[in-house]
Amino acid sequence: MESLRKTIDKLDDAVLAVERVLLLVTLSLMTVLVALDVAQRTFSRPISKTSTLLLALMPSPSAETRQFVIETVGPWLFTIGSLLFTMLAVHSARSIKAERLNTASPGAGLSIAVGLGLWVGLAGFIQGLLALFPSSIPGAQKFALGLMLWSGMLGASIATRQRRHIVLDTVKKKLDEKMGRTFSLVGGVVTFAFCAFFAGLAVVQLHDEFALWRGGEGVGVFDALPIPKWLVTLALPVTFGTMALRFLGAGVRDFVWGPPVGGVDAHGVDLEQLAKEAEQVSAPKEGA
Numbered sequence: 533m534e535s536l537r538k539t540i541d542k543l544d545d546a547v548l549a550v551e552r553v554l555l556l557v558t559l560s561l562m563t564v565l566v567a568l569d570v571a572q573r574t575f576s577r578p579i580s581k582t583s584t585l586l587l588a589l590m591p592s593p594s595a596e597t598r599q600f601v602i603e604t605v606g607p608w609l610f611t612i613g614s615l616l617f618t619m620l621a622v623h624s625a626r627s628i629k630a631e632r633l634n635t636a637s638p639g640a641g642l643s644i645a646v647g648l649g650l651w652v653g654l655a656g657f658i659q660g661l662l663a664l665f666p667s668s669i670p671g672a673q674k675f676a677l678g679l680m681l682w683s684g685m686l687g688a689s690i691a692t693r694q695r696r697h698i699v700l701d702t703v704k705k706k707l708d709e710k711m712g713r714t715f716s717l718v719g720g721v722v723t724f725a726f727c728a729f730f731a732g733l734a735v736v737q738l739h740d741e742f743a744l745w746r747g748g749e750g751v752g753v754f755d756a757l758p759i760p761k762w763l764v765t766l767a768l769p770v771t772f773g774t775m776a777l778r779f780l781g782a783g784v785r786d787f788v789w790g791p792p793v794g795g796v797d798a799h800g801v802d803l804e805q806l807a808k809e810a811e812q813v814s815a816p817k818e819g820a
Contacts, residue, residue: 562679619647671756678764685771720783727776734768
C-alpha cells in the first residue's frame with residue numbers, strides 16, 4: 533500500500549508540473565492578448581480621449597476650435613504628457629532601486645535619456661501594432677475568454693492538489709480521529725461524484741463539438757482563425773476529471789493514513805493557530 537501511494541504521488545506531481553506550465557502559458561497569452569487589444573482599441577480611436585476631455589471642458593466650441601483641438605492640441609498634449617510621465621516613472625524606479633541598494637541617488641540626466649528611449653520604443657511598438665491591425669485584433673476577446681477558462685480551471689485543479697479548496701470543517705473538528713477519517717472518506721467520495729458528473733457532461737459537449745469540427749471544413753472553428761472550438765471545451769473534462777480523482781484520492785488517503793500534518797486537511801490557513809496569534813498580538817495592546 534505504501535509503495536502504491538508513493539507511485540500515485542509521483543504521478544500526481546508530474547501532472548501538477550504540467551498543469552503549472554499550462555497555467556503559466558495560458559495566463560501569459562491571455563495577458564498579452566488583452567493588453568494588445570486594449571492598446572489597439574485605445575490608439576485607433578478617431579478622437580483621442582485627451583481631445584475628448586479638452587472638448588468637454590470647453591463651453592460650446594466652434595467647428596474650427598474643435599478641429600484644432602482634435603488634430604493638434606490633443607495629440608501634442610498627450611505626447612508631451614506621456615513623455616514626461618515615462619521619464620518620471622524611470623527616475624522613480626531608479627530612485628527606489630538605489631534606496632534598496634543603499635547607493636547614491638541617480639542622476640536626472642540618465643533617467644531622461646532612458647525614459648526618452650523607452651518612450652520612443654513604446655511609440656514605435658504602437659505604430660507597428662496599428663499598422664498590422666488597423667481595425668482590431670481578430671478574435672482577441674474570444675481567445676482571451678478561452679484562455680481564461682483554461683487558466684481558471686487549471687487553478688481550481690491545482691488548488692485541489694494543494695488542498696486549498698473551501699472546506700466546512702466545523703463538524704469535522706468535533707469528531708474523534710476514527711469518525712474524522714470516515715467523514716473525510718465520505719466527503720471525498722461525494723465530491724468525486726459531483727466533479728465526475730460535470731466531467732461527464734463536459735465529455736458529451738466535447739464530443740458534439742469535435743464531431744461538428746470533423747464533419748466539415750471551416751465548421752466548429754473560431755471566425756478569426758481556424759482554431760477548433762473544442763480546444764476550449766477540452767479544459768472542462770480534463771480539469772473536472774483530474775479534480776474528481778484528486779478529491780477521491782484525498783478522501784481515501786485521509787481514511788487510511790489520516791489527514792496531512794498542518795491543520796485540518798492541511799489548509800493554507802490554520803484557523804486555530806491564527807486565533808492564537810491574534811490573541812498574542814492583542815494582549816500587549818490591552819495591557820498598554
